[in-house]
Amino acid sequence: MTAECCGYPISIFFIVVNEFCERFSYYGMRAVLVLYFRYFLLWDDDLATSIYHAFVALCYLTPILGAIIADSWLGKFKTIIYLSIVYAIGQVTMAISTIHDITDANRDGTPDNFTFHIALSMLGLILIALGTGGIKPCVAAFGGDQFQEHQSRQLNTFFSVFYLCINAGSLLSTLITPVLRAQECGIHTQQQCYPLAFGVPAVLMVISLVVFIAGSGMYVKTDPEGNIMWSVCKCIGFAIKNRFRHRSSSYPKREHWMDWANEKYDKLLIAQIKMVLKVLFLYIPLPMFWTLFDQKGSRWTLQATTMSGDFVSILISTVNPILILTLVPIMDRLIFPLIQKCGLNFSPLKRMTVGMLFAAMAFVSAALVQIEIDKTLPNFPSSSESQLKVVNTYSTTLNVTISPNEHLLIESFGVQLHTSKHTYSTISCMFVNDFSLIHGEQWCEFSRKFGFGASYTFLIPSTVFSDDCESITEVEDMKPNSVHMALQIPQYFLITTGEVMFSVTGLQFSYSQAPKNMKSVLQAGWLCTNAVGNIIVLIVAELGKLPKQWAEYLLFASLLVAVSIIFSIMAYFYTYIDPAEIEAQVRKEQGLEPEEMEKETLEMEEKDEDQKNEQGVKQTKI
Numbered sequence: 001m002t003a004e005c006c007g008y009p010i011s012i013f014f015i016v017v018n019e020f021c022e023r024f025s026y027y028g029m030r031a032v033l034v035l036y037f038r039y040f041l042l043w044d045d046d047l048a049t050s051i052y053h054a055f056v057a058l059c060y061l062t063p064i065l066g067a068i069i070a071d072s073w074l075g076k077f078k079t080i081i082y083l084s085i086v087y088a089i090g091q092v093t094m095a096i097s098t099i100h101d102i103t104d105a106n107r108d109g110t111p112d113n114f115t116f117h118i119a120l121s122m123l124g125l126i127l128i129a130l131g132t133g134g135i136k137p138c139v140a141a142f143g144g145d146q147f148q149e150h151q152s153r154q155l156n157t158f159f160s161v162f163y164l165c166i167n168a169g170s171l172l173s174t175l176i177t178p179v180l181r182a183q184e185c186g187i188h189t190q191q192q193c194y195p196l197a198f199g200v201p202a203v204l205m206v207i208s209l210v211v212f213i214a215g216s217g218m219y220v221k222t223d224p225e226g227n228i229m230w231s232v233c234k235c236i237g238f239a240i241k242n243r244f245r246h247r248s249s250s251y252p253k254r255e256h257w258m259d260w261a262n263e264k265y266d267k268l269l270i271a272q273i274k275m276v277l278k279v280l281f282l283y284i285p286l287p288m289f290w291t292l293f294d295q296k297g298s299r300w301t302l303q304a305t306t307m308s309g310d311f312v313s314i315l316i317s318t319v320n321p322i323l324i325l326t327l328v329p330i331m332d333r334l335i336f337p338l339i340q341k342c343g344l345n346f347s348p349l350k351r352m353t354v355g356m357l358f359a360a361m362a363f364v365s366a367a368l369v370q371i372e373i374d375k376t377l378p379n380f381p382s383s384s385e386s387q388l389k390v391v392n393t394y395s396t397t398l399n400v401t402i403s404p405n406e407h408l409l410i411e412s413f414g415v416q417l418h419t420s421k422h423t424y425s426t427i428s429c430m431f432v433n434d435f436s437l438i439h440g441e442q443w444c445e446f447s448r449k450f451g452f453g454a455s456y457t458f459l460i461p462s463t464v465f466s467d468d469c470e471s472i473t474e475v476e477d478m479k480p481n482s483v484h485m486a487l488q489i490p491q492y493f494l495i496t497t498g499e500v501m502f503s504v505t506g507l508q509f510s511y512s513q514a515p516k517n518m519k520s521v522l523q524a525g526w527l528c529t530n531a532v533g534n535i536i537v538l539i540v541a542e543l544g545k546l547p548k549q550w551a552e553y554l555l556f557a558s559l560l561v562a563v564s565i566i567f568s569i570m571a572y573f574y575t576y577i578d579p580a581e582i583e584a585q586v587r588k589e590q591g592l593e594p595e596e597m598e599k600e601t602l603e604m605e606e607k608d609e610d611q612k613n614e615q616g617v618k619q620t621k622i
C-alpha cells in the first residue's frame with residue numbers, strides 16, 4: 001500500500017519536481033546553445049543550426065536505449081539514477097567547456113585552442129543526449145507505475161501535471177539562462193558568462209537527481225522481466241520465419257501474423273507484442289506533427305526577425321510554455337468535460353487528430369503573416385535578374401533608359417548631391433540609436449531610432465565639415481520591419497492548442513495502451529516520432545526550399561492535413577484496450593496463475609538456452 005495524499009500517491013511529488021528540474025536543465029542549456037556555437041566557438045549560422053538540430057534529434061533517439069535498459073535489465077528506477085548521473089556529468093562537462101580562460105594563454109578574451117573547447121562541448125552534448133533521452137521514457141512511465149488500478153482518473157491528471165512541470169521548467173530556464181549569459185565573468189578578462197548560463201542548468205540537474213533519490217523509499221518499483229526486448233525480437237523473427245515457411249496456400253490462415261509464433265512462444269508474450277505493434281503502427285504518421293511543431297524554433301524565429309516589436313521578441317520565445325501553463329488546465333477542467341457533457345465521445349485518438357488540424361491551421365496563419373511581411377520587404381533580384389542602383393549626385397534630374405529586354409528592378413532615390421567624389425563604405429550594426437561622423441575637432445551627430453531591418457545610405461559631400469551637417473543626405477534603402485510580431489501570436493496559440501491535444505494525449509495514450517513490461521518501450525516509440533520529425537526538418541532545410549516562404553508554410557499545412565486524414569482512418573480501426581485485462585484473459589485461457597506464468601516463461605527461456613548450447617555442441621562436433 002503506497003502513501004497517498006488527496007487520492008494521489010505521495011511519491012509522484014518527487015517525480016514531478018524531478019521532471020521540473022530536469023526540464024529546466026535541458027531547456028536552459030538549449031536556450032543558449034546556438035549562441036554558444038555562434039559567438040563562442042565562432043561557427044557560422046548554418047553549422048550552428050545543423051549541429052543544434054542534430055543534437056535535438058539525438059535527444060529523441062536515445063529514449064530507445066533508455067527504454068531497453070529499463071524494461072530489460074535495470075528497471076526504471078535504477079536506469080533513471082544511472083543515466084541522470086551521466087546527464088549531470090554531461091552538463092558539468094558542457095559548462096567547463098565554456099570557460100574561455102582555460103585556453104586563453106594570451107589573455108585577449110578569446111580561447112586559443114578551439115579544438116579543446118569543441119571536443120569538450122561535443123563530449124558534454126553526447127552525454128547530455130544520452131542522459132536526457134535515456135531517462136525521458138522512464139520518468140513518465142515510472143510516474144504512471146505509482147498509480148493503482150482504481151486511480152485511473154488521477155493517472156490522467158498526473159500526465160497533465162507532468163506536462164505542466166515540463167513547461168514551467170522550460171519557461172523559467174528560457175527566461176533566466178539568456179540573462180545569465182549576458183552577465184560578464186572571467187579570471188583574466190571579463191566576457192559573456194557562458195559558464196554561468198551552462199553552470200546553472202548543471203546545478204539543476206544535480207538537484208533533480210537528489211530529489212529523485214530522496215523519494216526512493218516511497219516508490220512502487222516494478223522489476224524488469226528479463227531481457228524482454230530480446231525475447232520480443234526473437235518472437236517476431238520466429239513468426240516471420242514460420243510464416244514464410246508456411247507460405248503455401250495449403251496452410252490455413254491465422255488471425256494475426258504474430259500467431260505464427262504460437263508453436264514456440266508463450267501466448268502472453270505474443271499478445272503483448274500484438275498490443276505494442278498495433279500502437280507503433282498507429283505512430284507512423286505522427287512525425288509530421290513534430291515536423292511542423294519544431295519549426296517554431298527555426299522558421300518562425302527567423303520570421304520574427306523580419307518583424308517589428310522589441311518587447312514582444314522576449315514574449316515570443318516563452319509564449320509556448322506560457323500558453324501550455326494556461327491551456328492545459330482550461331482543457332482538462334473546462335473544454336474536455338464540457339465536450340463530454342454534450343454527449344460527444346472525444347476519444348484520445350480523436351483529440352490527437354484535432355491537435356494535428358490545429359497545427360496545420362497554425363501554419364496557415366504563419367503563411368498569412370508571411371504574405372503581409374513579404375508586402376513590406378524590398379524586391380531583391382532573383383537568379384535571372386540584376387539590380388542596378390543609380391545615385392544621382394548631379395544637380396538636375398537625369399533620365400535612365402533601360403533596354404526593355406533586360407529584367408531590371410529599378411530603385412530610384414531622387415537624390416541630388418553637390419559632388420560625386422565619395423568613398424563608399426557599409427556599416428552593419430544592431431540596435432543603432434545614434435552615431436556620429438567625426439573629423440578632427442568637428443563632428444556631425446545623428447541621434448534617433450533607426451528601425452530594425454532597415455538599411456540606410458548616408459551621402460556625405462566633401463564640403464560637409466567646412467559647411468554644415470545639413471548637407472548630408474540620408475537615403476532609406478530598405479524600410480524598417482513594419483509588420484508587428486504580435487501577429488505571430490495566433491499561430492503560437494494554434495500550435496500550442498494543437499500540442500495540448502496531441503502531445504499530452506499521446507503521452508497518456510502511450511502509457512495506457514502498453515503492457516506492463518513494455519511501458520518504457522512504448523514511451524520511447526512515442527518520443528521517436530519527435531526525433532523523426534526533427535530529421536524531416538533537417539532534410540527539408542537542406543533540400544532546396546520553395547521560392548516563397550508562405551508557399552512552404554502552406555505546403556506543410558496541407559501535408560499535415562493529409563496525414564491527419566490518414567491518421568483518423570487508422571484511428572477509426574483502432575480498438576482501445578486494457579492491457580491488464582487482456583493479459584489476465586490470456587492467463588485464464590492458459591489456466592495459469594501469474595506466478596506459474598512467470599515460471600513457464602523462464603522454462604521457455606531455459607529451453608531456448610539448452611537448444612542453443614546443444615546446437616553449439618553439434619557444430620563443434622561437425
Ligand SMILES: NCC(=O)N[C@@H](CCC(N)=O)C(=O)O
Binds near residue numbers: 321499527530
Ligand atoms: N512545450 C514543449 C514540451 O512540452 N515538450 C515536451 C514534450 C516533447 C515530446 N515530444 O513529447 C518535453 O518533454 O520537452
